[in-house]
Every structure is written in C-alpha cells, then in structure tokens.
Amino acid sequence: MTQPPMNQNVTLAEIAEVAGVSPATVSRVLNGDERVAEHRVESVNRAVRELGYSPSRAARSLATGKTGLIATIIDSNLEVFTDPFWGIVTTAISRTLQKSNLQALLMATPLNKADNMLAASLNSQQVDGAIFFQLHDDGFVAELFKQGLPCVVVGTPKSSKSIPYVDVDNATGARMATEYLITRGAKNVATITGDLAISAGRLRYEGYEAAIAALGQAVDKNLVVNGNFSHESGIEAMEELLDSGVPFDAVFVANDLMALGAMSVLNERDIKVPEQVAVVGFDDMFAAQLGRQKLTTVRQDIEGLGSAAASMIAEMVEGRRPASRMLQTELIQRDTA
Amino acid sequence: MTQPPMNQNVTLAEIAEVAGVSPATVSRVLNGDERVAEHRVESVNRAVRELGYSPSRAARSLATGKTGLIATIIDSNLEVFTDPFWGIVTTAISRTLQKSNLQALLMATPLNKADNMLAASLNSQQVDGAIFFQLHDDGFVAELFKQGLPCVVVGTPKSSKSIPYVDVDNATGARMATEYLITRGAKNVATITGDLAISAGRLRYEGYEAAIAALGQAVDKNLVVNGNFSHESGIEAMEELLDSGVPFDAVFVANDLMALGAMSVLNERDIKVPEQVAVVGFDDMFAAQLGRQKLTTVRQDIEGLGSAAASMIAEMVEGRRPASRMLQTELIQRDTA
DNA sequence: TTTATTACTGATAGCGCTTTCACAAATGTT
DNA sequence: AACATTTGTGAAAGCGCTATCAGTAATAAA
Numbered sequence: 001m002t003q004p005p006m007n008q009n010v011t012l013a014e015i016a017e018v019a020g021v022s023p024a025t026v027s028r029v030l031n032g033d034e035r036v037a038e039h040r041v042e043s044v045n046r047a048v049r050e051l052g053y054s055p056s057r058a059a060r061s062l063a064t065g066k067t068g069l070i071a072t073i074i075d076s077n078l079e080v081f082t083d084p085f086w087g088i089v090t091t092a093i094s095r096t097l098q099k100s101n102l103q104a105l106l107m108a109t110p111l112n113k114a115d116n117m118l119a120a121s122l123n124s125q126q127v128d129g130a131i132f133f134q135l136h137d138d139g140f141v142a143e144l145f146k147q148g149l150p151c152v153v154v155g156t157p158k159s160s161k162s163i164p165y166v167d168v169d170n171a172t173g174a175r176m177a178t179e180y181l182i183t184r185g186a187k188n189v190a191t192i193t194g195d196l197a198i199s200a201g202r203l204r205y206e207g208y209e210a211a212i213a214a215l216g217q218a219v220d221k222n223l224v225v226n227g228n229f230s231h232e233s234g235i236e237a238m239e240e241l242l243d244s245g246v247p248f249d250a251v252f253v254a255n256d257l258m259a260l261g262a263m264s265v266l267n268e269r270d271i272k273v274p275e276q277v278a279v280v281g282f283d284d285m286f287a288a289q290l291g292r293q294k295l296t297t298v299r300q301d302i303e304g305l306g307s308a309a310a311s312m313i314a315e316m317v318e319g320r321r322p323a324s325r326m327l328q329t330e331l332i333q334r335d336t337a
Numbered sequence: 338m339t340q341p342p343m344n345q346n347v348t349l350a351e352i353a354e355v356a357g358v359s360p361a362t363v364s365r366v367l368n369g370d371e372r373v374a375e376h377r378v379e380s381v382n383r384a385v386r387e388l389g390y391s392p393s394r395a396a397r398s399l400a401t402g403k404t405g406l407i408a409t410i411i412d413s414n415l416e417v418f419t420d421p422f423w424g425i426v427t428t429a430i431s432r433t434l435q436k437s438n439l440q441a442l443l444m445a446t447p448l449n450k451a452d453n454m455l456a457a458s459l460n461s462q463q464v465d466g467a468i469f470f471q472l473h474d475d476g477f478v479a480e481l482f483k484q485g486l487p488c489v490v491v492g493t494p495k496s497s498k499s500i501p502y503v504d505v506d507n508a509t510g511a512r513m514a515t516e517y518l519i520t521r522g523a524k525n526v527a528t529i530t531g532d533l534a535i536s537a538g539r540l541r542y543e544g545y546e547a548a549i550a551a552l553g554q555a556v557d558k559n560l561v562v563n564g565n566f567s568h569e570s571g572i573e574a575m576e577e578l579l580d581s582g583v584p585f586d587a588v589f590v591a592n593d594l595m596a597l598g599a600m601s602v603l604n605e606r607d608i609k610v611p612e613q614v615a616v617v618g619f620d621d622m623f624a625a626q627l628g629r630q631k632l633t634t635v636r637q638d639i640e641g642l643g644s645a646a647a648s649m650i651a652e653m654v655e656g657r658r659p660a661s662r663m664l665q666t667e668l669i670q671r672d673t674a
Numbered sequence: 675t676t677t678a679t680t681a682c683t684g685a686t687a688g689c690g691c692t693t694t695c696a697c698a699a700a701t702g703t704t
Numbered sequence: 705a706a707c708a709t710t711t712g713t714g715a716a717a718g719c720g721c722t723a724t725c726a727g728t729a730a731t732a733a734a
Contacts, residue, residue, distance in 0.1 A: 011719095021684085022683065023720090023721080024684060027721070035681060037681090054463075056719085056720055057395075057398075058396075058399040059395075059720030062395040062721070069442075085424070087423030091411065094444060094445040103443070105443070106409065106442070107431060107440070108432050109435075126393075126394050264629045287624040287627055291628065292604060349692095359715075360690090365692095374713090377712090377713090393691070395691090396719090399689085400692040
C-alpha cells in the first residue's frame, strides 16, 4: 500500500550524487555488473529506493542501441476477429516478454500497402524484433529477417521455412480427431476441409488423410468436401454432403465455426448427433461450448502459441537462434462425438 | 514494389551533409518547421529518400521528453476472453493512434499486485499516456491521472468521474431494447440482469427500469432476476423465472452470453421464441449469430470504443482535455424478437 | 621486496536527435 | 538614410544513459 514516491524526473546522475559514487558505478549497479563493492551496491540501491528512480528507456536505448520493444504485427486485413484468439495470444505475448524485460508494441496494419510505413518502423532502430501472425505473403517477413531483424511467425510460413515459427500441430491434431472417430466405431468418416490454400487447412486435411491411410484404405473423395473455414461454408458443405447421398456416420470438420454450421444443418434435418453422425471440430473456440450440444473438438493451446512466440523472440534478441516449435493439441470430448 | 534501400544506420547528420545544410535545418524540415527555404526543404527530402533515412525514436525521445508510446493496459485478472472484444478494440486503438504518430504499448498485467512494476513503467518517461480497460479499482488510475499522466478509461470508472472515459451508452441501449419489446406487443417484459456491481450491469438494468417507468408502471420485482453475465447464470436465471410461474412474454437479457443460456432453456422446454417469449440480448457478440435462431440484440460499437479512446488520449498528449464520450448503441433485429 | 595481476572505480566521450541562441541577410518603419 | 524588425540559418549545448579507457588500490607471483 505504501506507494513509493516515484519522482518523475530523477536522473541517474542524482542517484550518483546521493549515493556518493560516480554515474558509471550507478549504471553498473543498475545493470547488475558483478564487480562493484557490496557497500556501494547498497548505497546505490538505497538512493534508488528513496528517490523513486527508474531509468529512462529512451536514454538507455540511445546508448545501447536496443529498444526493448518487440513489434507484434497483425495484418488488419485478416479477420481474426471471430474469436478471443487474438486477445489471448497478445496477452500471453505481453506477459512472457515482460520476463525478458521486453515490451510488446502493437501494430495493426494492412500488411500489403503499409510496407513502407511498417518497414520504417521495423527497419531502423525502432524495435528489437517482431512477431508476425499468419499471413498470406511472408515474403516481406523473409526480407526483414534476412536484413537481420529477429522475427518469428505465429503460424506456418508459406515460403521460407527458414524463419523461426511456432504453430499448432494441425496434422497430428486432425489425425487424432479422425482416429478417435474411427475408434468410436465410425465406418465412414467424412471431412469438411478448411481453406486448402492456408497451411492450417492443408495440414488438417493431411491429418485426416493420414488417419484413413493408417487403416490401409484410400480416401474416398466423395467423403471430402471443401469449405473455407466460415460458418456459412460449414452449412453448405454439410448440405452438399447430405444431398450427395454418400453414407457416412462421422465427420471431422476442420474448424469449430464450420462444425457449428454443419451441426445446425444436422439438427434441422433431424439427424441425431452423435448417434447417426458424430462430429468433431477443431480449435475449441469459445462458442463450441455454448450450444445445447457442446462440440467435441481439438483444442489448440492459444496461450502457448503466444508465450512460445515471445520466448523465441527473446532468445533471438539475445543472439541465439531458437528452433521452430510445434505445439501439441488435445482432444476435448464433449457431446458430439 | 521497389523497396527503398532503408539503410539501418543513416543518421540525421549524414542527411545534413548530403543535403549541404546543418543538422538543425534537417531537424526543422523533418518536423515541418515552416520557415525553411523551399530549396533546402527539397534537398533535405531528396537526401532522406535516397539514403532511406528514418529518424531514431530513442534519440528523439531523449531530446523531446516524449516517447510517442501509449500504454494499453489490460488487467489480466479480468476475463475479457469470451469474445473478440479485446482484439477488435486494441486493433482500433493501434490504428487510430497511428494517425497521431503514436504507438500502442501492450501491457497485460494483474493490476493489483503489479502496482509497482506498472507504476515504474508509467511514471517515468516511459509513455506519453495510458488507456485502461474497465477495472474494479480505478483508484490507481486516479492517482496516475492526478500526477499528470494522460489517462483514458474504456468503460465507466467507478469512483472518480474526473478521469476522461469512453463507454457505450448502456442505459439508453437497454431502454431501447425494452421499449422495442413493448412495441412488439409484449405485456410483461422480464429482465435478466448482469452483475449489478459493475457499471454496465447497473446501467442496463436502469435502462430497463426507465422503459417500464415510461409506461407509467412500476417494475414488477418478480420479473427481474439477477445474473452475473455468465452463460451459466443465464441458464439459471431463466429456469428460475420459468419455475416461479410469473407470466411473461418477453425478456431483456443484459448480455448475449446469458441470453444464449436463457434461449437454450427455452428450447429445452419447448417454449417458442419469439412467439411465446421474445428475447433480446446486449453486446452483439459473435456467437449471437451462430445458432439456428440468431439473437436480436443491442450492438455496441466496439471498434468505436477503441478509436475514441485512442483519439482522446492523442488529444490529451497534445495538452487538450477532451470530454468523456458516450457511444450510441444500435438495435439489431434478428430472429428472437 | 619488486613486479605482475586482479579488482574497483571515475572521467569522459558519445548515442542521434531537438532547441535555444546568436547572427547575418532581407525587409519594413520613421 | 538610419534604425527596427523579421527571416532563415548554423553552432553548440544538452537529453540521460552506457561503455571505453585509464588509473588507483589491493592482491598474487617471482
């Protein structure tokens, strides 16, 4: 409760004076330099406490060439706004960065046209590193990375895998989901895919494929229908599947949003879930738990995504070169399968 | 497509040399000082372009005492993570700040115990201002504000109204919703309230009350049951309402999450919506449009909240003192009323 | 004891910008 | 024609730190 005085304008020089040492020594103490006599460390710390001193970031940046800032860039063209995803991930980033004395600079900007503005921000000594979110065009990121800016992308980069990235293990998650359906007794597992142009879409489909292949079977093309991750496309895909007449008793849907759409079609046509058709989604989005039937789905560790990205960038800032990471998923069994 | 060279280490001094003027003049041009001869302005701009120069934020901060940074503080104890709210609002903030050459610094931190750390970040010359999200204890903010830090809170501050804030007009929105229900022919409009300890909860209830009062009636206490904004509490509240036996033909629910819960109870008991009971929610959360019956609700302008907060803080940074703002809501008619 | 290390510490020189301040040139005023 | 203003510019002094470098005191090695 005893708020420290926290004077706005105390400078290192004043601390030096009060503590009776040179500015250099104060700086050493502040930065944890070992070889300072114990009694001086103490008197410096005391002065810091008493005057409520906290060093100026600007001055420090200017002197060191480090800003302590990490750009967190979201392509505002992207519609990540269907879920708490972005909030959770940025919060995790911010929290994790704090441990390395870094801070997150938020940048929402259309990635294509902003090239220049963004480049200006990133290229000069404005930030120590940058975290990008899955993007259509990662050529820009590759460029920056090559120029020496520490970068990590959340999601799987399209072109240059040389950029460190962190992603959810989409393929394994999808495979687990499909295998679960099979284990539950499904004979014909259909799938509604996401946008196959996006890595998450492709990989989830490949996971489905792998599960079928493990059975020694080939994928029946009639059982796969393409969606684009939208709720609407889930509805359409399920209608198409049903109308085609192919028999199926389970469906793996590439994300919850489409799964919810698919479920509403199933409900309308009075097809019992999971008795007649079992369904499992992917993402464990918030709304998955809202309906009268809660969705069985593959949960991705969103918070983990953020903190992994943050700690990777922190490593890079310190000069190391972290390996890309793949986060495990978890099958959440609920009402629909 | 032609990426500018964008050299990492061009300094103002080099620009001065290339342009054949003094550093002071370069600085003037960069900052739009009027009284520089036209031909010099041009040669400076040319040099800037050719060398791909962009000024160092740190140096500028050190010289001016301004950082160009706005802290965006989210109390990580809070569960804002049920909706895209946070993502939308921060994106809007970031985008709006850019217009004033400011940037958003993200800080997710438990507000109570972090006092010290946060205070350290905010108090010294680390940021030019701060945006806070609705918080239980705004005493901390009041403190900072009194100390001269430009602050804006998103939501309605509990204690000190002297802090500039921006909020959705909860009362009017709730009143509109209730009146709509009445206009539609409802004779007995019930309400499920939110947490009345939170301003949004209280104000939405007051809006309901006002609509009833406008009819010249008093609120029938049997028609109001308290929830706490959670899905679960919506379910419970509706069960209570139904079990109590009080007749009602419409219900205004203080948020969509509870409304969705209430709806599922109505469905289970085969009560037709909106024929037997009309329902309208509040928030227009994403999931409101997902079910088979899309929720009629009061939309709040989340993006507006973010950009208002951002432009208010920008004004304050420039020394002005903006008035608090109240954002209008909009009734979105869908399937449930 | 003399010399070579080691342990601490303080001057001091920037980091890259802004901003007085002073001054010259150009313009305006009696 | 003499003086007072206004304009446009550069020199130079910081802004608050860090980091190099050199120097003194204390310790180890010869």
